[in-house]
Amino acid sequence: MVFYKLFLRVFLIIVFSSVFACKSQNEQKKTKEPQKIQIENQTENQKVAQEQKPDLSIMKNYVLGKFDYKKHSDFSRVPKKLASKNIYLRKEVLKAFTEMANQAKKEGVILKVISGTRNFAHQKRIWNYKWNDKYKKTPRDKRALKILEYSSMPCTSRHHWGTDMDINNLENSYFAKGKGKKEYDWLVKNAKNYGFYQVYTSKANGRTGYNEEKWHWSYVPLSSVYLKFYNKHITHKDISGFQGSEFASKIDMIKNYVNGINPDILEY
Numbered sequence: 001m002v003f004y005k006l007f008l009r010v011f012l013i014i015v016f017s018s019v020f021a022c023k024s025q026n027e028q029k030k031t032k033e034p035q036k037i038q039i040e041n042q043t044e045n046q047k048v049a050q051e052q053k054p055d056l057s058i059m060k061n062y063v064l065g066k067f068d069y070k071k072h073s074d075f076s077r078v079p080k081k082l083a084s085k086n087i088y089l090r091k092e093v094l095k096a097f098t099e100m101a102n103q104a105k106k107e108g109v110i111l112k113v114i115s116g117t118r119n120f121a122h123q124k125r126i127w128n129y130k131w132n133d134k135y136k137k138t139p140r141d142k143r144a145l146k147i148l149e150y151s152s153m154p155c156t157s158r159h160h161w162g163t164d165m166d167i168n169n170l171e172n173s174y175f176a177k178g179k180g181k182k183e184y185d186w187l188v189k190n191a192k193n194y195g196f197y198q199v200y201t202s203k204a205n206g207r208t209g210y211n212e213e214k215w216h217w218s219y220v221p222l223s224s225v226y227l228k229f230y231n232k233h234i235t236h237k238d239i240s241g242f243q244g245s246e247f248a249s250k251i252d253m254i255k256n257y258v259n260g261i262n263p264d265i266l267e268y
Helices: 002-052 056-063 091-106 120-134 140-147 172-176 178-194 220-233 247-251 253-258
Strands: 075-077 088-090 113-115 164-167 196-198 216-219
Touching: 056 220, 075 091, 088 091, 091 178, 091 196, 091 216, 120 140, 140 247, 172 178, 178 196, 216 220, 220 253, 247 253
Parallel strands: none
Antiparallel strands: 075 088, 113 164, 164 216, 196 216
């Protein structure tokens, strides 16, 4: 009998000890679990933050035109009915232009894009042709200024961004009378309602840079973002890789040409 009581006491001690140990382990597990979840969440948040942080080099290459817009997911080809050739624009720009062109058509005005996105390589071909052929007899120190009357240096063209386009004709005289004047007057009156501004207006008010271009229009809700980035991150050292690029700093391309635009765009 004494042995039985002793055995029972030992058995109960073992059982209670086991129960207490399990309970303690569960409580410790519960205590550690929220900490584990918190650490995992912190790691995930850091990962998301890193993914959302913009890559400066990618954005710089974008505004300098050093990318393939035909393979870029943000670009679309302009439908044939709205373009004179194979032309690409950013999707949101194309959407706004389509809406504007449809309304213009209802009012008897036909608008077509004759030039849209041009990357660095495309702009370089234009520049080098004028540098080596068209104006090759012009002294080097004046040649860049001659080309810059109507053509941009590679790395400085707004056409790199997919926000700017040339509409209907490339001669100011075309827009001075007849059908061209009707088209231009319609744009001046209505284009801002769709986000489009004429970039290179008259220089009579002191605007610097390129000559007036009645055909060049920009989707400013987006191009203004790229212009701000350009002014913050691009220097004359970035304007390189083509003949005559050494004149960029001498001419002060960024101040006089990149920012030599319609004051309404600068203030947008």
